[in-house]
Each structure stands twice: as C-alpha cells, then as structure tokens.
Amino acid sequence: xxxxxxxxxxxxxxxxxxxxxxxxxxxxxxxxxxxxxxxxxxxxxxxxxxxxxxxxxxxxxxxxxxxxxxxxxxxxxxxxxxxxxxxxxxxxxxxxxxxxxxxxxxxxxxxxxxxxxxxx
Amino acid sequence: xxxxxxxxxxxxxxxxxxxxxxxxxxxxxxxxxxxxxxxxxxxxxxxxxxxxxxxxxxxxxxxxxxxxxxxxxxxxxxxxxxxxxxxxxxxxxxxxxxxxxxxxxxxxxxxx
Numbered sequence: 001x002x003x004x005x006x007x008x009x010x011x012x013x014x015x016x017x018x019x020x021x022x023x024x025x026x027x028x029x030x031x032x033x034x035x036x037x038x039x040x041x042x043x044x045x046x047x048x049x050x051x052x053x054x055x056x057x058x059x060x061x062x063x064x065x066x067x068x069x070x071x072x073x074x075x076x077x078x079x080x081x082x083x084x085x086x087x088x089x090x091x092x093x094x095x096x097x098x099x100x101x102x103x104x105x106x107x108x109x110x111x112x113x114x115x116x117x118x119x120x
Numbered sequence: 121x122x123x124x125x126x127x128x129x130x131x132x133x134x135x136x137x138x139x140x141x142x143x144x145x146x147x148x149x150x151x152x153x154x155x156x157x158x159x160x161x162x163x164x165x166x167x168x169x170x171x172x173x174x175x176x177x178x179x180x181x182x183x184x185x186x187x188x189x190x191x192x193x194x195x196x197x198x199x200x201x202x203x204x205x206x207x208x209x210x211x212x213x214x215x216x217x218x219x220x221x222x223x224x225x226x227x228x229x230x231x232x
Contacts (some may be wrong), residue, residue: 039169046212046224046226047161047214047219047223048223049222049223060219060220061220062220063121063220064220096168096169100216103220104155104159104216105157105212105219105221106168106171106175106216107171108174108180110169111168112168
C-alpha cells in the first residue's frame, strides 16, 4: 500500500523559507505514470494546488505561487520536497503531499498533512 | 484560472435521505482529448481528502455505490442516495482540465 508522509518544521518566521519533505513508501517515486504534488489548506478553508513534479524533475507550478515555490525530487531517497520562500501569515496552512496520474491532476493518494504556522 | 462554484455551502440531511451537491465551472472542462477532468473529494473531519470520483463519474475503489457523479461541460453533480453517518464531512469538486487545477469552495454535509 502506497504511503506518503510529510515532514518539516511546524513554525516558520515571516519572510523566511518554508521547507517540507514528502517521503514515499510502498512504491517507487521513479514511475512514469505519476506526478507528485503539493496541495495546501488554510485552517478552516478550502484547498489550493501548489505544484507538481515528475521523477525526471519536470515541474508545474500554480502561477499564483510560482515566483516563490520550488519543488524538487530525490529518487534515491524516494522523496520529494517543497520550498516556499518569503512566507507571510497567509501561508499558514496544512500542507499535503499527494500523487496524481500524468494524464489527470486528480490525486489518488494523499499524505496525512502537516500544519505549518507562519509567525514570529 | 477556472473558478469552481459549489452549492449549497452547507447541507443538513436526515439519515437515509438523499443529498445532492452542485458544482459549476467558469469554463468548459472538456479537454482536447475528449475527457472531462472533473473530480470529487470527500474530507471527513480531521482527515486528508479522499478521492471519490475522477473524470466525472469513474468511481474510486471502495466508494459505496450510494455515491454517484454526473454532469458535463460546466455543470456537475454529486449525489448520495441514502446518507449514512459516515458521510459527514466536506465535499470538494476539482477540475484538472485547465492549469492550475482548482477546487470548489466545499459543501459541508451534516446530519440533521
């Protein structure tokens, strides 16, 4: 059974960089039919797509965040990572990592999510 | 970006009664390959989203058949034929046809 697990600091100061990692177990990340992505959810609010990465390193970012986001992949560790710089309180959210098919942005496996709070 | 509008915002339902959630997109969700990439997710309290349907009406494994997805173009519907207690949560539609993927604002299903 495929499992995704987010990890990283739960508290980040304003203007600094949020960094999260998603460890994938139960299957290889180096598989041609899937992208690996990040979705976030501010407390009590809806879902926002951040971006996705293919095992080759090809990325697609939400234009609303593109100037601040970097998603990377480490196939040797079977994990991928999110970096979001110059954070503000508006970036406070539960961050989910997820898998979706190349042909369709419809995540079928999700991590449990990790809350990141931006505060001094 | 494509705006997804769900209604109602809140849906109180009596156990055993049907429920229906509407989702409308600001643009057609028919892709150039002929598929319509409209998906439905369920998020139970304190849990991650769970995909229920992809491409409008393709049901995910383990999803009870009391759930159904339908629609075309810009208008879509998720129906629950007989609501059970485990169906409580927030339901989101999501389009994957146009980049970036976008979600509806959610419909909270609760038991009366």
